[in-house]
Amino acid sequence: MNIQKHILPRALMVCLGLTFASIFTTPTLQAQEAGGRWQPKVEIPWNRYYSHGELLDHMERLRVAYPEFVEFIDIGKSFEGRPMRVMVLTNRATGKHEDKVGMWVDGNVHGNEVQGGEAAVYLAWWLLEHYADNERAKDLLDRRVFYILPAQNPDGRDHWFNAANTGSSSRTGTTPTDNDRDGLFDEDDYDDLDGDGEILSMRKQVPMGRGSHRLDQDDPRIMLPISGDQQGDWIMLGREGIDNDGDGRINEDGKGGYDMNRNWPSDWQPNHIQYGAGDYPFSYPETASIGNFIINRPNIAAVQSFHNSGGMILRGPGDPSVHYPRSDVRTYDALGEEGELMLPFYKYMIIHADLYTVHGGFVNWTYEGLGIFSFTNELWASPQYWGKDRERTGGWWASSQTQQLEFNDSVNLGELYVDWHPYNHPLYGEIEIGGFKRQHGRVAPSFMIEEMIHRNAMFCARHAEEIAQVTIEAPEVEDLGDGLFRIRVDLVNSQLMPSRSGMSAEHHIGTPDIVEISGGDLQVLAGGTMRDRFRPERMSATVLEPARLRLENGVPGHGRITASWLVRGSGDFTIRYSAEKADSTEETGIL
Amino acid sequence: MADRLAGLMLAVCTTIAAMMLGSTLGVALPQEPESPPAPTPESSADSTAEPAEQEIPDYQVPPNGYNAPSSMAQELQEMASAHGAMNLVEIGRSAAGEPLLMASFGGPQFANNTAPGTPAILVVANLEGDRLAASEVAMGLCRHLAAGEATILQHAQVFVMPMANPDATAHAFAGLAPWRGAPTDNDRDGRLDEDGMQDLDGDGHLLWMRLPQPDGKWLADEVDPRVSREADASAGETGVFHLLREGMDADGDHERLEDGPGGVAVEANFPHRWIQYAPDAGRFQLSEPESRALVDFVLMHSSIALAVVLDDEDNLAKPGKGIDRSDAQSTDPLKDDAALLKLLGTRLYEPEEIKAPRSADHGNGNFADWLYFQRGILVLESALWSPPLDVKAPKLEEGDEGESSEDDKQGKKSKKDDAPKGDSDEHKLLLWADSWYRGAAFQPWAPLQHAQLGAIEIGGWMPLVLNNPPADLLPELTANFTTFLDSLGKDLPQLRWSVKVTALDGAGVYEARAFLVCDGLLPTMTAMGRATRQQMPLRITLELPAQGELLVGRQVQSVERLDGLGGNSEFSWIYRIPQGADPPRIRARSKTAGEALVNLEVN
Secondary structure (H helix, E strand, O other): OEEEEOOOOHHHOEEHHHHHHHHOOOHHHOOEEEOOEEEOOOOOOOOOOOOHHHHHHHHHHHHHHOOOOEEEEEEEEOOOOOEEEEEEEOOHHHOOHHHOEEEEEEEOOOOOOOHHHHHHHHHHHHHHHOOOOOHHHHHHHHHEEEEEEOOOOHHHHHHHHHOOEOOOOOOOOOOOOOOOOOOOOOOEOOOOOOOOOEOOEEEEEOOOOOEOEEEOOOOOOOEEEOOOOOOEOEEEEEEOOOOOOOOOOOOOEOOOOOOHHHOOOOOOOOOOOOOOOOOOOOOOHHHHHHHHHHHOOOOEEEEEEEEEOOOEEEEOOOOOOOOOOHHHHHHHHHHHHHHHHHOOOOEEEEHHHHHOOOOOOHHHHHHHHOOOEEEEEEEOOHHHHOOOOHHHHOOOOOOOHHHHHHHHHHHOOOOOEEEEEEEEEOOOEEEEEEEEOOOOOOOOOHHHHHHHHHHHHHHHHHHHHOOOOEEEOOOEEEEOOOOEEEEEEEEEEOOOOOOOOHHHHHHOOOOOEEEEEEEOOOEEEEEEEEOOOOOOOOEEEEOOOOOEEEEOOOOOOOOEEEEEEEEEOOOEEEEEEEOOOOOOEEEEEEO | OHHHHHHHHHHHHHHHHHHHOOOHHHEOOOOOOOOOOOOOHHHHHHHHHOHHHOOOOOOOOOOOOOOOHHHHHHHHHHHHHHOOOEEEEEEEEOOOOOEEEEEEEOOOOOOOOOOOOOOEEEEEEOOOOOOHHHHHHHHHHHHHHHOOOOHHHHOOEEEEEOOOOHHHHHHHHOOOOOOOOOOOOOOOOOOOOOEOEOOOOOOOOOOEEEEEOOOOOEEEOOOOOOOEEEOOHHHOOOOOEEEEEOEOOOOOOOOOOOEOOOOOOHHHOOOOOOOOOOOOOOOOOOOOHHHHHHHHHHHHOOOEEEEEEEOOOOOOOOOOOOEOOOOOOOOOOEHHHHHHHHHHHHHHOOOOOOOOOOOEOOOOOOHHHHHHHHHOOEEEEEOOOOOOOOOOOOOOOHHHHHHHHHHHHHOOOOHHHHOOOOOOHHHHHHHHHHHHHOOOOEEEEEEEEEOOOEEEEEEEEOOOOOOOOOHHHHHHHHHHHHHHHHHHHHHOOEEEEEEEEEEOOOOOEEEEEEEEEEEOOOOOOOHHHHHHOOOOOEEEEEEOOOOOEEEEOOOEEEEOOOOOOOEEEEEEEEEEOOOOOOOOEEEEEEOOOEEEEEEOOOO
């Protein structure tokens, strides 16, 4: 057999990303590095948290500084009318965003979990400010697109800042909801009784023997539940509030009262099975606009959603009944394990197995429903207060109260805690109000914000770098005599992520990758993928539309697919690969 | 996941099977056939002796005699302008832009249902699209209600949606498959709707093709060769042909007709047991304008106490015993609610001339299940009619007996084998169709040279005949359903107080003990409503006069629900009122059962 190889000059390759990247550069716009001193063009203090409007202002400053890299798409409005503003981050000189494969990054679906908003904007800021001096930042902005929505729940975010709250309240959006089923909406929220802008705890001293708690002898700020034959002289009365609607209960129907991260289609369950699910998937204006945006962008190949807290890199499933294909789990594991290195005190975990069951979660939908590799990071782990490993500081959620108070007293000079002080309650009489402020516990203290968001932003960057990148190797042409040729070509994926997730392949999500051969007088008799390169006749061939092969499984991560055709004809031919979640590319050959 | 996939496969298989057999054969057949009783020797002798004396109607196949969807829409408009008691509201638009029309009768203004205490009944017909009879019966109900004499309107507001899926209905009426919706890429080749059904023989109908091929799984039945049935390898049979929808392989990919027009079934797009990866279920729950509009309508009308769905499923004909606990996959109602279905089903199918229909297999993601399992609203489902299986067969041929005894000898006899050959449901349906429609219901298989497939046969059931009765039966079905709906008025929950007030001293301290009683068959909330916590509980308020003082008891309290037929709950208060003050009042409020108010007078 006479095997001819035609290797074409690389200059003829039209490999979108790589070629464009070298042709178009915009050297004048970038931040400067002078004398080893990096000087960003846009100064953003990353030592505090911003209102939604302030976050938008920062985004606008970035757009003004880097107009060719930043544009905005307002995908809708929140319930209270705040813009749902997606920042589209890519170098427009190298192509339109919808023609590039990219990543969705969001934060703050839970209103109180604010730091995800800063992390999302930080990602854009860091990449932009390093476009000029960092090849990899440049490559990400040239070849990839980031769709960044800092707050899925801008109303909840601002409510958390603007109204009195605890660290955990204002998780919800602000669509009025009748949580206690009395026909009234949001009529019995917390009440900031002492007017200090915080929702703290209420405690009351009672005659010895009638209490459920006693004071810690070493630190009377700490309430200890009694046990055994101990006698108590204090009772705990919950969070600051009164019975606003006179139904005998306190704080039972606060603002909103649902969980937008249970409002997505995959494994969605109604409220009586999944608290906070809403009437149906996409029933809130915020989730509807996000869903509509993402469904219509099959070029999104990676998703990151920022939450707080606990120090977790979470992936689905949210329910044990959902199966993830093994090949995808390997991809997730590789990314997650790198994340554990990048994020000290964080652990790579599975939502249902290591945290709790979630029906209708966002990243569950983006992966299970749309086939996109998706993570939820829980930013900030309280062991970080003292930088000690979690075993010594009381587990996942909190270091001990004593340790947290020590941190407050020493490292923050008492900033984070309101000492117990008397108050005359309309129902309970003389009580005391006190406790940690909302800024403690779930969000990082100000001086630790930048490290938290930098590490998480770079985890996104690493995820995006591993999006499938498929190249076509030079085709091999075998002359079978009598004008008949066998053409074969390898599609090679240099990155970790497959061009189609196993989930997509298994459930037929989206359109399969397509590899097509065409040429002036080409007659394609059969085509297919080759299983054994030494036995070219062993291919899964089709004679129906053989020039256009559908690759349901795509090109595996760090792997290759060999396509092959039996053709008649002569002259030039072109092989073109197109995919939803990998750049299109083509290669030519000659018969 | 495995369950879900199995469910998906099952749904797909069922759909395919239903399509292949001419659509209603996907229906679940009664476990214990009620009618007819096994023919006695006498009766079968009668039937064979005097077949000609059976009264054979002479019907035309549907949609002959049915109203076109456009004329129904027009009639609704005219009715609404002619009758003040009727409102017609467009609750949305279909995928093709047709108005989704909801008629409202009685009660306060349609858009502002604020009067306390008017429960509402919702009637929705023909979500599947090819259930033209359901639309007709619902139209008949509208005429009855618009005329203003319906007794139900003394008890409730009634919402009626005769054509819940107008796009599919229009297609079904035109003799096409009842598809709807935007183009979809069912075969995921990057092209939309490029390979659908096609009328090859130009007879105006899309029927079936028999394609002879060695790997075919089907063969023609020997008793009635019109019947296509799957070869039974255990009986030594070999398949002969494939059974396909009539059409071309337009995109040349050998997956024939894999990407026909439209794709999403509205009746598979609701949230309960929605199947994420089923091609016809939609990209997400309520992704379709028809399903979304209906759900939003229900959510906006919390007074809906009862719903009736007229489609292909029937939970009244053979209600089960019910289950103790529901979960995300439940298909059977809770026990207390099942008991209500049984009572009401008996009433609907009580008249002698009305036969309880067979129900289609339980669908995934359907409207009725969402109403019941996620909202807790009692749903009555009726298929209204299904083709009778009891048209008497001509005498069996000799050979059948022989085969049966052969099985006996081999000891392989099962109950199924016991049935004489030629006694399948499709055979029975053909007997019925031949006698009612004189052959017009089934196109005999006729040879045709297919441009791509070679020699084939085209034939099969005419669309609609298995899902819809001849139009001549519609008045009777409509009258029966209308009577049934009117009868529901007295079943609606009604609240009543029974009060005893005692003076505890002569100085204004009283004790009131009160029973809140629910009259009517239906509870104030279904058992499922309690489970879903989506319906509001009863709210009981003590209203004291000025200077009145509550000493014992609660000013405001809730009761989750009261059973019907006298279900009750007891309350007590001790209070003090000044001399000469108005007596206190107690008020009970329910979204679905109205309001009950009583003065606490010493009695």
